[in-house]
Amino acid sequence: MASKVEPSPALIQTAPRQVKAGFLQQAFAIAGKDLRSEWRTKESINASLSFAIVILLLFSFAFDVSSEFSKEISGGLLWLVFAFAGALILNRSFARELVNDCLDALLSSPASGAQLYLGKCMSNFVMLLIVELMCLPVFTVFYNGLWVSQAPMLLAIFVMGTWGLTAIGTMFSAMTVNLRLRELMLPVLVYPMMIPALMAAIRLTTIVMAGDAVGGDDQIWIRLLIVFDAIFTLLAVTLVETVLVG
Amino acid sequence: MLQKLTITLAALAALILVWNLHTILLVLPDEINQGAAFRIIYFHVAAVFTSFCGFFLAMGLAIAYLVKKNLQYDAMSAAVTEVSAVFATVTLITGMFWGRIIWGIWWAWDPRMISYVVCLLFCWGYLMLRKAVDDPTQRARLSAVLLIFTTLDIVIVWKSIEWWRTQHPGPVLSIRNGGGMAPGMEAPIYWNVLALILLATSMALVRMRQESMQREIDAVRRYAHAM
Numbered sequence: 001m002a003s004k005v006e007p008s009p010a011l012i013q014t015a016p017r018q019v020k021a022g023f024l025q026q027a028f029a030i031a032g033k034d035l036r037s038e039w040r041t042k043e044s045i046n047a048s049l050s051f052a053i054v055i056l057l058l059f060s061f062a063f064d065v066s067s068e069f070s071k072e073i074s075g076g077l078l079w080l081v082f083a084f085a086g087a088l089i090l091n092r093s094f095a096r097e098l099v100n101d102c103l104d105a106l107l108s109s110p111a112s113g114a115q116l117y118l119g120k121c122m123s124n125f126v127m128l129l130i131v132e133l134m135c136l137p138v139f140t141v142f143y144n145g146l147w148v149s150q151a152p153m154l155l156a157i158f159v160m161g162t163w164g165l166t167a168i169g170t171m172f173s174a175m176t177v178n179l180r181l182r183e184l185m186l187p188v189l190v191y192p193m194m195i196p197a198l199m200a201a202i203r204l205t206t207i208v209m210a211g212d213a214v215g216g217d218d219q220i221w222i223r224l225l226i227v228f229d230a231i232f233t234l235l236a237v238t239l240v241e242t243v244l245v246g
Numbered sequence: 247m248l249q250k251l252t253i254t255l256a257a258l259a260a261l262i263l264v265w266n267l268h269t270i271l272l273v274l275p276d277e278i279n280q281g282a283a284f285r286i287i288y289f290h291v292a293a294v295f296t297s298f299c300g301f302f303l304a305m306g307l308a309i310a311y312l313v314k315k316n317l318q319y320d321a322m323s324a325a326v327t328e329v330s331a332v333f334a335t336v337t338l339i340t341g342m343f344w345g346r347i348i349w350g351i352w353w354a355w356d357p358r359m360i361s362y363v364v365c366l367l368f369c370w371g372y373l374m375l376r377k378a379v380d381d382p383t384q385r386a387r388l389s390a391v392l393l394i395f396t397t398l399d400i401v402i403v404w405k406s407i408e409w410w411r412t413q414h415p416g417p418v419l420s421i422r423n424g425g426g427m428a429p430g431m432e433a434p435i436y437w438n439v440l441a442l443i444l445l446a447t448s449m450a451l452v453r454m455r456q457e458s459m460q461r462e463i464d465a466v467r468r469y470a471h472a473m
Binding site: 168171175178179180181185188189192193195196224227228231232235239242243246 | 368
């Protein structure tokens with residue numbers, strides 16, 4: 001007769017600790033794991049940053065960079081670069097978990113789908129924001145950008161806009177992770193969804209880059225960004241379990 | 247039963263359309279400013295209304311699928327989205343012809359026009375997603391979530407009309423802000439709306455039947471592979 005195997009004291013101690021962990025703590029743990037793994041390899045950030053700089057360079061051949069025109073389209077130029085570069089980070093977000101069935105392990109862990117989504121969303125947000133902040137000096141040098149006087153406002157726009165892109169992008173990354181045409185499907189689905197957030201961020205960034213203050217009628221774009229972020233984060237948190245588990 | 251309903255609805259739609267075409271082309275006079283081109287509105291507005299009803303119905307069916315987990319709702323939702331995409335295309339094409347005649351350009355970067363292109367892009371994405379997933383349950387689940395996201399997004403894009411300067415003509419129907427059309431000229435629009443909705447319903451029923459049959463064929467194929 002087989003003898004009864006006693007669980008080790010370490011396992012007994014782990015279970016109550018996991019139950020006690022709050023909703024956000026679990027999400028932070030997943031975000032921390034992703035950022036740590038990215039810090040070790042720097043795969044996504046390096047690819048995204050070099051891609052962003054290449055697009056910034058290519059745009060300079062499309063129009064006269066020395067003219068006033070470059071100031072007028074600065075917002076659009078920057079956010080298109082961020083959206084393209086962001087797709088590289090978002091594509092890897094869930095796909096990196098496919099190796100060794102890590103996604104299945106994560107789904108069977110005590111963390112819920114919503115916590116997994118929020119964790120991934122936070123890590124993508126941090127990575128994309130780093131890429132954006134590294135692109136900004138390059139943009140300033142290439143296109144004579146003048147944004148220093150409005151730096152806090154610009155940072156706020158970056159934070160709101162980037163959260164909008166990552167909230168949608170992470171959800172769609174989860175949706176497309178098991179598809180045959182993952183790399184193709186994500187941009188096709190995600191870019192049209194991002195239009196309202198991109199529209200608002202482009203308009204606000206252009207105003208700030210022109211050295212003007214955001215006020216009056218233009219504040220509606222700040223409200224649009226906040227509403228977009230809130231609605232799609234809540235919707236994604238509600239539906240991500242359905243997407244990942246069924 | 248379903249087939250009889252499909253044929254009846256299509257026949258009814260055809261009857262109304264023929265009678266309406268007679269009224270629009272032979273009875274109504276030309277509009278004082280736009281001439282004969284104003285007649286495009288009868289199909290443009292009716293197609294907008296039909297496609298919009300379709301998109302919201304598809305979202306309702308997507309939610310119904312997520313709640314009930316019945317694949318029939320998925321088939322209905324896919325059929326309605328596809329038919330709505332056809333009517334959205336009709337809207338864009340009729341609008342472009344009108345724009346060419348009245349504004350002198352095929353395309354104006356008007357928020358309402360952009361919103362409709364975004365609608366069509368979503369439909370493309372939806373159809374591509376459905377093709378990319380083999381498992382029917384996973385396909386239904388992902389399509390339903392995508393539809394909910396896109397419908398909400400379209401509402402936000404649509405709202406931007408009020409914030410951007412728009413070139414699109416204002417509302418002309420009396421049910422919206424008073425309107426500017428004579429009652430005799432307005433009535434055929436409502437008849438066309440009815441006719442196109444009947445036509446869309448019969449098309450969606452045909453498409454739904456095809457979806458159900460496709461599911462059955464896939465099931466038989468899987469069974470054959472398992473043998």
